[in-house]
Amino acid sequence: MLKSIFPRLLANKRVLSMNSSSRRDFVIDDLKVHHDTTKSKFCIQLDDDNEAILVYEKKKDMIDFYHTEVPMGFTGRGIAGILAKAAFDHAVENELKMRLTCTYLHNYLHNCLKDETKEKYLKYVVA
Numbered sequence: 001m002l003k004s005i006f007p008r009l010l011a012n013k014r015v016l017s018m019n020s021s022s023r024r025d026f027v028i029d030d031l032k033v034h035h036d037t038t039k040s041k042f043c044i045q046l047d048d049d050n051e052a053i054l055v056y057e058k059k060k061d062m063i064d065f066y067h068t069e070v071p072m073g074f075t076g077r078g079i080a081g082i083l084a085k086a087a088f089d090h091a092v093e094n095e096l097k098m099r100l101t102c103t104y105l106h107n108y109l110h111n112c113l114k115d116e117t118k119e120k121y122l123k124y125v126v127a
Helices: 002-011 079-093 103-111 115-122
Strands: 014-018 023-027 034-036 041-045 051-059 062-069 097-100
Touching (some): 041 079, 051 079, 062 079, 062 103, 079 097, 079 103, 097 103, 103 115
Antiparallel strands (some): 034 041, 051 062
């Protein structure tokens, strides 16, 4: 039964999270990425207690994206991908070389993006 429900949830762009304390329902399009330059992270506040993060280190004209984390109960819903896109766009807009130390980001870039989008980002990736 879950298989038949899940595609409809995705089609409606609704995300269900199952915390131990509650069930929350939110619209994925309403999620806002905040870039906190003082803490070197991109983040999405999911509720009062939970935040998804993508952490980086910036050195001159290079940015190392080294960790992505989505709290349990919120995983598997595309939230890390939203953070990845925001971080990649930031690097491209600011003409920063990207190092993808985080394995999720490396896999996301190579396996989840359309070719034209992937090519735009790959120009900025360094080994």
